[in-house]
Amino acid sequence: MKARVVGGYLVTSDGRIAHFLEKELYVGSNWMARLSLPGVEEELVDRLEACRLDANAPILITSGVRTKNSNIAVGGASNSLHLTGGAADFHARGFKPWDWVSTLEHVTFRGSIGRFGIYHADQGGHCHLDIDTMSALRRFVKIGTVYHPLEQWVESHFPGVPIPDVDPVKANRLLGF
């Protein structure tokens, strides 16, 4: 279901005005094309807002709903949820990719409802959040062109350490920060 928009702001499924203007989800030239683009999924607004509240920090959307061409330009997957209003990439001042893991685990129920990824500095150093529930890859770390399952990446660098106990400084360093 597409999110409602009130006064330019996206609205959550329980009727709260989110901290995000609709315009923020159509960054760059996508705003000019928005009338031919799908609306933003309400489930995505719910999760972005939960991130915003959990982190208590302004979130900068770096990529939201994309046109086909803008998706190709950034090397997005051809079936990307960015094309249907169900995905957003973001970062926030003072946050590095690993700093978002516990929040993203929480808002996606550990990747069971919704999917997330954190990106190496060379890949933008941002987070990806979407509303997918079907893909095998539920939560990932993107380094170079490879999507590593989060569990596998943690096990290879922090053997035997549960995800919540990973040293964030070391993890962020491995992610180029």
Ligand SMILES: [Zn+2]
């Ligand atoms: Zn993305």
